[in-house]
Amino acid sequence: MSVGLVIVSHSAKIAEGVCELAAQMAADVRLVPAGGTDAGGGAARIGTSFEKVANAITKAGQGDGVVILTDLGSAVMTAEMALEFLDEDERATVRLASAALVEGAVAAAVQAQAGGSVEDVLRAAEEAVVSI
Amino acid sequence: MSVGLVIVSHSAKIAEGVCELAAQMAADVRLVPAGGTDAGGGAARIGTSFEKVANAITKAGQGDGVVILTDLGSAVMTAEMALEFLDEDERATVRLASAALVEGAVAAAVQAQAGGSVEDVLRAAEEAVVSI
Amino acid sequence: MALDAGWAQEWLRAAARAVAENRTHLMELDRAIGDADHGENMDRGFAAVVAKLDAGPPPATPAEVLKAAAMTLMSTVGGAAGPLYGTALLRAATSLGDAAEAQPDAVVAMLSAARDGIVARGKAESGDKTMIDAWTPAVEAAATAASAGAGPGAVLAAAANAAQAGAVATDPLVARKGRASYLGERSAGHRDPGAASTALILAAAAEAAGGPG
Amino acid sequence: MALDAGWAQEWLRAAARAVAENRTHLMELDRAIGDADHGENMDRGFAAVVAKLDAGPPPATPAEVLKAAAMTLMSTVGGAAGPLYGTALLRAATSLGDAAEAQPDAVVAMLSAARDGIVARGKAESGDKTMIDAWTPAVEAAATAASAGAGPGAVLAAAANAAQAGAVATDPLVARKGRASYLGERSAGHRDPGAASTALILAAAAEAAGGPG
Ligand SMILES: Nc1ncnc2c1ncn2[C@@H]1O[C@H](COP(=O)(O)OP(=O)(O)O)[C@@H](O)[C@H]1O
Ligand SMILES: Nc1ncnc2c1ncn2[C@@H]1O[C@H](COP(=O)(O)OP(=O)(O)O)[C@@H](O)[C@H]1O
Ligand SMILES: [Mg+2]
Ligand SMILES: [Mg+2]
Ligand SMILES: [Mg+2]
Ligand SMILES: [Mg+2]
Numbered sequence: 001m002s003v004g005l006v007i008v009s010h011s012a013k014i015a016e017g018v019c020e021l022a023a024q025m026a027a028d029v030r031l032v033p034a035g036g037t038d039a040g041g042g043a044a045r046i047g048t049s050f051e052k053v054a055n056a057i058t059k060a061g062q063g064d065g066v067v068i069l070t071d072l073g074s075a076v077m078t079a080e081m082a083l084e085f086l087d088e089d090e091r092a093t094v095r096l097a098s099a100a101l102v103e104g105a106v107a108a109a110v111q112a113q114a115g116g117s118v119e120d121v122l123r124a125a126e127e128a129v130v131s132i
Numbered sequence: 133m134s135v136g137l138v139i140v141s142h143s144a145k146i147a148e149g150v151c152e153l154a155a156q157m158a159a160d161v162r163l164v165p166a167g168g169t170d171a172g173g174g175a176a177r178i179g180t181s182f183e184k185v186a187n188a189i190t191k192a193g194q195g196d197g198v199v200i201l202t203d204l205g206s207a208v209m210t211a212e213m214a215l216e217f218l219d220e221d222e223r224a225t226v227r228l229a230s231a232a233l234v235e236g237a238v239a240a241a242v243q244a245q246a247g248g249s250v251e252d253v254l255r256a257a258e259e260a261v262v263s264i
Numbered sequence: 265m266a267l268d269a270g271w272a273q274e275w276l277r278a279a280a281r282a283v284a285e286n287r288t289h290l291m292e293l294d295r296a297i298g299d300a301d302h303g304e305n306m307d308r309g310f311a312a313v314v315a316k317l318d319a320g321p322p323p324a325t326p327a328e329v330l331k332a333a334a335m336t337l338m339s340t341v342g343g344a345a346g347p348l349y350g351t352a353l354l355r356a357a358t359s360l361g362d363a364a365e366a367q368p369d370a371v372v373a374m375l376s377a378a379r380d381g382i383v384a385r386g387k388a389e390s391g392d393k394t395m396i397d398a399w400t401p402a403v404e405a406a407a408t409a410a411s412a413g414a415g416p417g418a419v420l421a422a423a424a425n426a427a428q429a430g431a432v433a434t435d436p437l438v439a440r441k442g443r444a445s446y447l448g449e450r451s452a453g454h455r456d457p458g459a460a461s462t463a464l465i466l467a468a469a470a471e472a473a474g475g476p477g
Numbered sequence: 478m479a480l481d482a483g484w485a486q487e488w489l490r491a492a493a494r495a496v497a498e499n500r501t502h503l504m505e506l507d508r509a510i511g512d513a514d515h516g517e518n519m520d521r522g523f524a525a526v527v528a529k530l531d532a533g534p535p536p537a538t539p540a541e542v543l544k545a546a547a548m549t550l551m552s553t554v555g556g557a558a559g560p561l562y563g564t565a566l567l568r569a570a571t572s573l574g575d576a577a578e579a580q581p582d583a584v585v586a587m588l589s590a591a592r593d594g595i596v597a598r599g600k601a602e603s604g605d606k607t608m609i610d611a612w613t614p615a616v617e618a619a620a621t622a623a624s625a626g627a628g629p630g631a632v633l634a635a636a637a638n639a640a641q642a643g644a645v646a647t648d649p650l651v652a653r654k655g656r657a658s659y660l661g662e663r664s665a666g667h668r669d670p671g672a673a674s675t676a677l678i679l680a681a682a683a684e685a686a687g688g689p690g
Contacts, residue, residue, distance in 0.1 A: 081351065102233045102234060
């Protein structure tokens with residue numbers, strides 16, 4: 001098993017694309033997009049959704065820990081809010097990265113694929129250099 | 133008129149999503165996605181395409197200069213290759229940013245919307261802090 | 265009017281009306297220094313709050329009302345204002361506890377808890393050109409009014425007036441948090457949209473209390 | 478066989494066959510330390526080169542052939558190998574100029590120009606576990622063979638053998654460029670896919686020359 005990743009973006013396309021890109025180098029890692037606002041029938045609008053993020057954390061978790069990556073500042077706030085609603089045990093296994101979204105996600109996914117701990121994966125995300 | 137942006141990503145979804153996100157704060161800026169490989173009829177695969185990038189530079193340019201943002205390293209190489217094929221005059225107005233893709237694109241688009249020069253826009257991209 | 269569960273409901277309904285009326289105005293403010301969606305975000309969020317109130321059983325305490333509204337805003341606003349107002353109302357609810365109605369000191373404590381929640385969530389300081397620049401003067405004016413012996417309605421009216429003045433005072437500021445900070449110096453000369461919506465929401469609280477009393 | 482336009486065509490056709498046969502192998506190598514697409518990328522790219530050769534009029538010089546192949550690879554490979562091999566073949570073509578055929582020294586100069594193009598494009602150094610670790614020994618072996626008086630076929634054979642040895646020698650290296658560098662120390666113990674495809678391509682050049690002569 002491995003650490004899962006949640007990709008929070010204001011754009012559903014960005015979140016999905018980042019998961020596809022990272023999956024190329026991390027076939028066994030749970031990569032869960034949480035992009036755009038709740039669709040409410042139509043296409044997801046630009047924005048972030050507390051529910052999408054909270055659900056994605058649960059889906060990515062499965063007991064091995066989760067690292068969350070975000071794009072703009074309000075995505076960070078939505079993610080922090082979702083963290084506060086986790087129960088204490090689950091909360092202890094989740095980290096919010098301060099990282100470049102695309103670049104950090106690829107580096108984090110590779111680290112997760114290699115079986116790294118949640119701290120290893122967090123570090124990989126945050127240290128990801130721009131454009132290796 | 134304003135500086136245009138080209139968003140080069142291995143993923144067509146990421147490139148399109150970044151343009152949509154940046155457009156929210158830069159309604160008048162030419163934001164041109166160059167994501168994925170040539171479709172060749174089907175859906176674009178993960179990868180980068182010299183032709184897509186070269187065409188996007190022309191489309192974004194229109195005489196006011198262009199800043200290119202990229203995701204992973206091979207996107208940088210494709211973009212550099214495309215730059216070498218520009219004629220000297222056009223080449224002089226184009227810059228390749230070393231920046232976090234999503235975060236840099238939003239900052240660059242805001243700067244371009246404000247009428248910044250190609251150097252201003254490049255600086256905004258490269259200095260973009262992670263998650264304002 | 266006593267600040268009970270009925271007041272809390274009326275507060276949110278009045279806020280929803282004010283936000284709907286000012287939807288275009290809030291969008292114009294956000295267009296100048298943001299992504300133009302603040303009016304749409306807030307209108308969608310408060311309309312969902314009203315729908316939730318309409319659907320649910322009558323709540324027993326103001327805290328219950330505010331908590332339900334907080335959860336709804338968090339899930340529906342979509343922009344920064346979602347987690348910020350969501351946190352504010354959650355903290356306000358916690359501050360009110362299970363009291364059936366709020367006395368002047370409890371109103372001050374509630375506003376202060378809301379403001380602190382926004383600071384905790386968004387890490388903005390006074391002068392950063394955010395909704396904090398409406399909330400902080402509101403909390404201070406409420407405290408001054410309460411210690412001068414004002415009733416709960418008058419405390420809310422003082423808060424609302426100060427929030428409006430605080431929103432106006434964001435005009436010359438340079439943004440240091442949120443999307444407007446991307447604009448740097450160019451953010452000066454525009455009102456912060458979130459400070460403007462805060463003034464509307466606090467005016468709604470005072471309006472629901474039926475004026476000074 | 479003289480290293481003329483016919484040889485250049487046959488080189489690329491042989492390379493396309495070798496890449497197609499080794500498609501799965503190259504994908505497995507890339508799966509271990511990359512994104513598993515190198516075999517697919519190269520096969521697609523070289524198939525497009527062959528299609529271009531089939532469609533076009535017979536070219537007059539080897540440089541023309543290599544230039545057309547470079548443009549095709551750049552547009553069709555999709556991965557890092559696209560701009561890298563594209564640049565290599567463009568520089569090789571420039572080095573050959575309008576010569577109708579390449580003598581041993583010109584072969585060395587062509588290989589050296591190709592290698593320098595890859596370095597310019599990818600900024601890798603020897604030992605970074607990239608295709609450079611196949612190209613640089615190939616250039617050196619070609620130079621040694623040429624100065625010992627070998628014919629053009631023998632120069633290419635020497636280059637091909639050295640490239641293969643160079644590819645094998647990437648096994649223990651830790652990657653410092655390209656996707657494999659994301660893996661850090663864990664990239665050791667695997668062959669670099671681009672070094673492996675370089676060995677195939679240079680073996681095809683020697684094969685097309687009909688062996689030492
Ligand atoms: N870090 C923060 N702290 C406090 N308030 C903030 C912060 N970031 C944004 N805001 C407030 O949110 C308002 C914008 O809300 P909204 O338009 O809904 O969000 P977004 O910027 O995500 O589109 C701003 O006008 C500002 O008042
Ligand atoms: N900066 C570089 N310099 C030289 N060669 C490189 C560089 N980056 C990648 N490569 C080569 O490219 C090969 C991978 O090619 P490919 O799989 O087509 O690209 P991608 O990594 O984009 O999927 C690597 O095995 C390596 O030999
Ligand atoms: Mg907004
Ligand atoms: Mg928004
Ligand atoms: Mg690959
Ligand atoms: Mg690839």
